[in-house]
Amino acid sequence: MAGKKQFDMDTALDAAMIQFWRAGYADTSVDDLSRATGLNRSSIYSSLGDKDTLFLRCLDRYAARYGDRYDAALSCAASDPLTAVRAFFDVTLDRIADPELPDGCLVAQSAMAIPVLSPAVAAHAKEALGVQRLRLRAALKAGRLTDQDADAFADHVAAVNQSLAVMSRAGASPAQLLAIVGVTVDALSQALRSRDQHRGTTSAEPATRESGTSRPRR
Amino acid sequence: MAGKKQFDMDTALDAAMIQFWRAGYADTSVDDLSRATGLNRSSIYSSLGDKDTLFLRCLDRYAARYGDRYDAALSCAASDPLTAVRAFFDVTLDRIADPELPDGCLVAQSAMAIPVLSPAVAAHAKEALGVQRLRLRAALKAGRLTDQDADAFADHVAAVNQSLAVMSRAGASPAQLLAIVGVTVDALSQALRSRDQHRGTTSAEPATRESGTSRPRR
DNA sequence: CACATCTTGAACTGATCAGTTCAAGATAGA
DNA sequence: TCTATCTTGAACTGATCAGTTCAAGATGTG
Numbered sequence: 001m002a003g004k005k006q007f008d009m010d011t012a013l014d015a016a017m018i019q020f021w022r023a024g025y026a027d028t029s030v031d032d033l034s035r036a037t038g039l040n041r042s043s044i045y046s047s048l049g050d051k052d053t054l055f056l057r058c059l060d061r062y063a064a065r066y067g068d069r070y071d072a073a074l075s076c077a078a079s080d081p082l083t084a085v086r087a088f089f090d091v092t093l094d095r096i097a098d099p100e101l102p103d104g105c106l107v108a109q110s111a112m113a114i115p116v117l118s119p120a121v122a123a124h125a126k127e128a129l130g131v132q133r134l135r136l137r138a139a140l141k142a143g144r145l146t147d148q149d150a151d152a153f154a155d156h157v158a159a160v161n162q163s164l165a166v167m168s169r170a171g172a173s174p175a176q177l178l179a180i181v182g183v184t185v186d187a188l189s190q191a192l193r194s195r196d197q198h199r200g201t202t203s204a205e206p207a208t209r210e211s212g213t214s215r216p217r218r
Numbered sequence: 219m220a221g222k223k224q225f226d227m228d229t230a231l232d233a234a235m236i237q238f239w240r241a242g243y244a245d246t247s248v249d250d251l252s253r254a255t256g257l258n259r260s261s262i263y264s265s266l267g268d269k270d271t272l273f274l275r276c277l278d279r280y281a282a283r284y285g286d287r288y289d290a291a292l293s294c295a296a297s298d299p300l301t302a303v304r305a306f307f308d309v310t311l312d313r314i315a316d317p318e319l320p321d322g323c324l325v326a327q328s329a330m331a332i333p334v335l336s337p338a339v340a341a342h343a344k345e346a347l348g349v350q351r352l353r354l355r356a357a358l359k360a361g362r363l364t365d366q367d368a369d370a371f372a373d374h375v376a377a378v379n380q381s382l383a384v385m386s387r388a389g390a391s392p393a394q395l396l397a398i399v400g401v402t403v404d405a406l407s408q409a410l411r412s413r414d415q416h417r418g419t420t421s422a423e424p425a426t427r428e429s430g431t432s433r434p435r436r
Numbered sequence: 437c438a439c440a441t442c443t444t445g446a447a448c449t450g451a452t453c454a455g456t457t458c459a460a461g462a463t464a465g466a
Numbered sequence: 467t468c469t470a471t472c473t474t475g476a477a478c479t480g481a482t483c484a485g486t487t488c489a490a491g492a493t494g495t496g
Contacts, residue, residue: 007443026244027334030484040444042487051484104330111388112322112330116245129388155385155394156378156401163381167373170329170347176373183374187405225473248454258474260457269454 009047012037016048017058022102024109025055025117052118059121062106063128066091070132074139081143082189085157088136089181092161096168096177105165133158149191160184227265230255234266235276240320242327243273243335270336277339280324281346284309288350292357299361300407303375306354307399310379314386314395323383351376367409378402 019036020028030051034041039048048054073087095101110117110125117125136157140150164177172180237254238246248269252259257266266272291305313319328335328343335343354372359365382395 023334024244024331026242027331029482031482041485042445043443045485046443102333108384109330111384112327113242113245114387114389115320116241126388129385152397152401155390155397159381159385159398160374160378162384163377166326166329166380166384167347167377169332170344171332172373179370179373180377183370183402183405187401187408190405190408247452249452259455260475261473263455264473 007037007039007043007047012039012048013057013061016054017061017106018102020055020058021062021104021106021109025051025113025121052121056121056124059106059110059124059128063124063131066095067128067131067135070135074135077139078142081140081145082185082192084139084143085153085188086185088157089161089164089185092164093174093177093181096164097174103165103168105162108162108165111162129158129162132161144192144195146195149195153188153191157184157188225255225257225261225265230257230266231275231279234272235279235324236320238273238276239280239322239324239327243269243331243339270339274339274342277324277328277342277346281342281349284313285346285349285353288353292353295357296360299358299363300403300410302357302361303371303406304403306375307379307382307403310382311392311395311399314382315392321383321386323380326380326383329380347376347380350379362410362413364413367413371406371409375402375406 015037016033019032023032028051030041030044033039033048033051033054034044037044037048044054048057069091070088073091074084076087077084092105095105096103107125107128110121111129114122114125133154136154137150140153141147143150145153160181163180167177167180233255234251237250241250246269248259248262251257251266251269251272252262255262255266262272267275287309288306291309292302294305295302310323313323314321325343325346328339329347332340332343351372354375355368358368358371361368363371378399381398385395385398
C-alpha cells in the first residue's frame with residue numbers, strides 16, 4: 001500500500017452535505033463542493049461520484065443521522081408521548097440553534113425542489129418525509145392516543161417540524177419557533193387529557209392549559 | 219398610435235409567476251420565461267425587466283394576490299376567530315387543490331432559498347412572511363384571545379400554513395393537509411373555550427373536542 | 437531506490453446561462 | 467401610402483456549468 005487515502009470520507013461527506021444544505025442542489029456547483037470539501041475536482045468525481053449521486057448520498061446521510069435522533073427522541077412515547085414529542089421537536093430546534101449548521105432542513109429544501117430534481121432524488125426526499133410520518137404514527141399509537149388522533153397528530157407534528165425549516169430560513173427567532181411548537185405540544189397535551197378524562201383516569205399533566213411560549217425544555 | 223402592445227401584461231406576469239412558482243428562481247431560465255409567457259426573449263427584457271427584477275415583480279404580485287385573500291378570510295376574526303382561521307387555511311388549501319396552479323407556495327420557496335437569493339428578493343420574501351404574521355396577530359387579538367395566545371397562535375398558524383407548501387410539494391394528500399390544519403384549528407377552539415370558561419361565559423362551540431380529520435369546510 | 441497507488445491541477449468539451457443588440461417585419465393611425 | 471411604434475428572431479458576448487481526461491507529482495511500502 002502506498003499513497004493512502006489522504007482525506008477522511010466522513011468529513012468530506014459532511015462538508016458536501018452542509019454545502020447542499022446551505023445552498024440547495026441548483027445553487028451548488030461542483031467547484032463549490034470542491035471548495036467545501038477541500039477535495040480536488042477530480043477527486044470528487046473519482047471518490048464521491050457525480051453531482052447527482054453525491055447529492056443522493058448527502059440526502060441519505062442527513063436522513064439517517066437525524067432520523068436516528070428523532071427515533072431516540074420518540075423512544076419514550078409509549079410511557080410519555082408528550083415528552084417524546086417535545087424531544088422530537090427539540091432535535092430540530094437544537095439543530096437550528098447550532099451555529100455550525102445552516103438554517104433550514106435538507107429534506108424540506110429537497111421536497112420544495114421536487115419538480116426540478118431527478119426522480120431518484122425526489123423519491124428519497126419523499127421517502128424521508130414518509131418515514132418520519134410513520135415513526136410519529138407508531139410512537140403516538142404506542143402512547144395513549146386513539147388511532148385517529150395518532151394519525152392526525154403524526155401528520156401535524158411532521159408538518160410543523162418542516163415548517164420550522166421554512167421559518168428559520170426566513171430568520172425567525174428562537175422564541176418564534178418555540179411558540180410554533182408550543183401550540184402543537186399544548187394541543188397534544190389537551191388530547192391526552194381528554195382521553196384520560198373519557199377513561200375516567202387522572203392525567204399526570206396539570207389541569208390548566210400550558211403556555212405555549214413558556215414551556216419548559218429539557 | 220400604431221404597433222400597439224400585442225400582449226396582456228397581467229397574463230404575461232401570471233405566466234411568469236407560475237413558472238417561478240413551479241421551478242424556483244435558480245431552475246428558471248429566461249428562455250423558460252419566454253416559453254411560459256409566449257413573449258419573445260427581447261420583449262421580456264424590454265417589457266418585464268431582467269430576471270431578478272421580474273422575479274421581484276412576480277413575488278410581490280403573488281404576495282398581494284393571496285395577501286388580499288388571507289385578509290378577506292380573516293375579516294370576521296373579531297366576531298368569530300375560529301371561522302376566520304379556518305377560512306385562512308382554506309385560502310391555502312384551495313390554492314393547493316387548484317390543478318391549474320403548482321403545488322407549494324412561492325413565498326415559502328423563496329424563503330427556503332434566501333441564502334442564495336439577491337438581498338432585495340430575500341427582503342421581500344421575509345416581508346411577505348412578516349406581514350402574514352402581523353395580519354394573524356391583529357386578527358386573533360381582535361378575536362377573543364389574550365395577547366400572549368394571539369402572538370403564539372399567529373406564529374403557529376403562519377408556520378403551519380407554510381408547512382402545507384412543503385407537504386403538498388412532497389405529494390401529501392388533501393386528507394393529510396386537512397389533518398395538519400385540523401390539529402391547529404382544534405387547539406384554537408380549545409383555547410377559545412378555555413378563555414370563555416375563565417370568563418364564566420358560554421362558548422358557541424360544542425363542548426366535545428372536534429375531530430381534526432372531519433372538520434366541516436365552507 | 438523502485439514501484440504501485442493515490443492526488444493534483446490544469447485543460448478541454450459541449451452545453452447552457454444572462455444579458456444585449458439589431459435588422460427585418462408587422463401593425464395601425466394619419 | 468407614409469410613418470412611427472412595437473414585435474420578432476436571430477446572433478453574439480462573456481461567463482459558468484457538469485463531466486472527462488491525463489500528465490506530473492506526492493506518498494509510503496517493499
